[in-house]
Amino acid sequence: MGGATVLAPMVLGTATASADGMNWDAVAACESGGNWAINTGNGYYGGLQFTLGTWRANGGSGSPHLASRDEQIRVAENVLRSQGRGAWPVCGRRG
Numbered sequence: 001m002g003g004a005t006v007l008a009p010m011v012l013g014t015a016t017a018s019a020d021g022m023n024w025d026a027v028a029a030c031e032s033g034g035n036w037a038i039n040t041g042n043g044y045y046g047g048l049q050f051t052l053g054t055w056r057a058n059g060g061s062g063s064p065h066l067a068s069r070d071e072q073i074r075v076a077e078n079v080l081r082s083q084g085r086g087a088w089p090v091c092g093r094r095g
Contacts, residue, residue, distance in 0.1 A: 022095040030091035039065040
C-alpha cells in the first residue's frame with residue numbers, strides 16, 4: 001500500500017517581535033500608520049517615531065525616516081533595553 005505525502009503550505013508572518021515579545025509592526029501601525037518612511041515635520045521620524053537625539057544615542061545614523069525598517073527596529077531594540085516600553089507611552093502597550 002503506497003502512502004501519499006501531503007505538504008501543507010507554510011505561512012510566514014511579516015510581524016517582527018523582539019526577544020521580549022514587542023511587535024514592532026504593531027507599534028509602527030499605532031505610531032505612524034505603518035509608514036516606516038514618515039517625516040511630517042513634527043520632530044519625530046520613521047515608523048517608530050524617533051527623535052533625532054534618541055535615534056543617534058541608540059546607534060542610529062542619518063535620519064530615522066531614511067533608514068530601513070530593519071535598521072529602525074535594531075535601534076528600537078536598543079531603546080527598549082534602556083528605556084522599556086515607556087519610550088512609546090501609548091503604542092508600546094500595543095506591541
